[in-house]
Amino acid sequence: MNGNAVSTLTDPLPPAERVVPLRHPWTWVASAFALMVAAGVFTSVATNPAFQWPVVAQYMLDEQILGGLARTLELTLAAMAMGLVLGTALAVMRLSRNLLLSTISWLYIWFFRSVPVLVQLIFWYNFGALYPKIMLRIPFGPVLYSASTNAVITPLTAALAGLGLAQAAYTAEVVRAGIVSVPRGQTRAAMALGMRPATIFVRIIFPQAMRVIIPPVGNEVISMVKSTSLVSVIALAELLYTAQLIYARTYETIPLLIVASLWYLIIVSILSVGQHFLERYYRHHT
Amino acid sequence: MTEPMVRIRGLTKRYGGREVLRGIDLDVPTGSVMCIIGPSGSGKSTLLSCINHLERIDGGKVWVGGELVGYREHKGRLYELPERHVARMRQRVGMVFQHFNLFPHMTALRNIMEAPMRVRRVPAAEARQRAMGLLERVGLASRHAQFPAQLSGGEQQRVAIARALAMDPQLMLFDEPTSALDPELVGEVLAVMKDLARSGMTMVVVTHELAFAREVGDALTFMDEGMVVERGHPRAVLTAPQEQRTREFLSRVL
DSSP states (O other), X not given: OOOOOOOOOOSOOOOOOOOOOOOOHHHHHHHHHHHHHHHHHHHHHHHOGGGOHHHHHHHHTOHHHHHHHHHXXXXXXXXXXXXXXXXXXXXXXXXOSOHHHHHHHHHHHHHHHHSOHHHHHHXXXXXXXXXXXXXXXXXXXXXXXXXXXXXXXXXXXXXXXXXXXXXXXXXXHHHHHXXXXXXXXXXXXXXXXXXXXXXXXXXXXXXXXXXXXXXXXXXXXXHHHHHGGGGGGGTOOSHHHHHHHHHHHHOOHHHHHHHHHHHHXXXXXXXXXXXXXXXXXXXXXX | OOOOSEEEEEEEEEETTEEEXXXXXXXXXXXXXXXXXXXXXXXXXHHHHHHTTSSOOSEEEEEETTEESSEEEETTEEEEOOHHHHHHHHTTXXXXXXXXXXXXXXXXXXXXXXXXXXXXXXOHHHHHHHHHHHHHHTTOGGGTTOOGGGSOHHHXXXXXXXXXXXXXXXXXXXXXXXXXXOHHHHHHHHHHHHHHHHTTXXXXXXXXXXXXXXXXXXXXXXXXXXXXXXXXXXXXXXXXXXXXXXHHHHHHHO
């Protein structure tokens, strides 16, 4: 902070002899080898007709594929939003002084992190077998709402439940770590100014916790983009399942998988750039 | 006799099984400066945190401006007040911390504007104007756009004082305000505090700066092991301590 070391030396420095940096010949050998392997793979992929690149090009902007892509993005967004909101609530519960609240949160996190998301998806999809009817009623009182489970739990709601509820468990741990990372003195200072607990959380604690929360949540978003492909098992037409639907008809399996993969690559690349800027924004002033 | 700004009777506080405050009685008259000295672990900082109820007390009573702190008395029983009531009381009591505790994600100006805007609902333009005035008062008007990390320790502490003053407190609590500062930065903070004392602010200052206590303090309290050992006029206590423990402490720090 205060390193103003003023040089008082007035003698001219002796002319320095030329510095010869250490050579690394083996690095060059390894680089050449890696380049050769990469070039081999690239040539093989580009020239092997079985990849059917013209078919890939044909389907890249296919209407059905773009529809699946939109569904994948929707699912990612909705499941992450659900995960963040519910996860923050779980994190606050987990940090509560009330033993019941923190235990419930702990149990939730334990359960939803332990059961594979794939199993959860299939489970929610078959929820109707467990409870044929869903009702909302006041205990010992009138029924406010009632519907057949199969009407409520569509593939979309099952997908959202499976992905969102599991994501909340992961996000809760991330948010908790973020909240805990804010020094206790911040809360004390805010309390001493007469701020109420809700104001302190929203204005003081959460913005500072964001710095710790953003990088892992960014990773979770990227991982969620790919997790949505699990939803293909419950016949929801997101990107992968759309590709599968097409190749089931045309038998162009490989090119369509490449189409899906290319789209995943594009989305994740864009998200990675976004994450980079978001991290820089939150790192800036602290 | 008028009601003192701070009145403490029989205050006790435990951490686990350890009693850190063991029956404190203390009066701070309105407009006076009370300095509290004592070895580390003597309970001085805890005592300060009990005055604005940042720490829950285990026994005794604390009044600020004639109002019972943190509790409501009804038919001989004390009922703990909800946080929002306590928060309202805290608006009248400013506090300055050893480690400044400025909000690192806000500029100096924003740090000062935040509580008036969020707690008092003061319009932004008005809060900004007042905050600039306070920054000027602590000699930092030109630094208003800086973030805490870009300020020196002394500057951060002056911003922290301005932040506390923004709520128009009747009482200011200082918890070792210069202990975390490089020696050459202590003076600027003490100067702001002296200025504040001269303006008639009631202050309770936990400090190791005996020279400040002698010059600015109207009363001095020496604490040890959770009790008030000796109190009196600063000059008297510092030059002619009556108690053996005070003498021992002073001989160690002087």
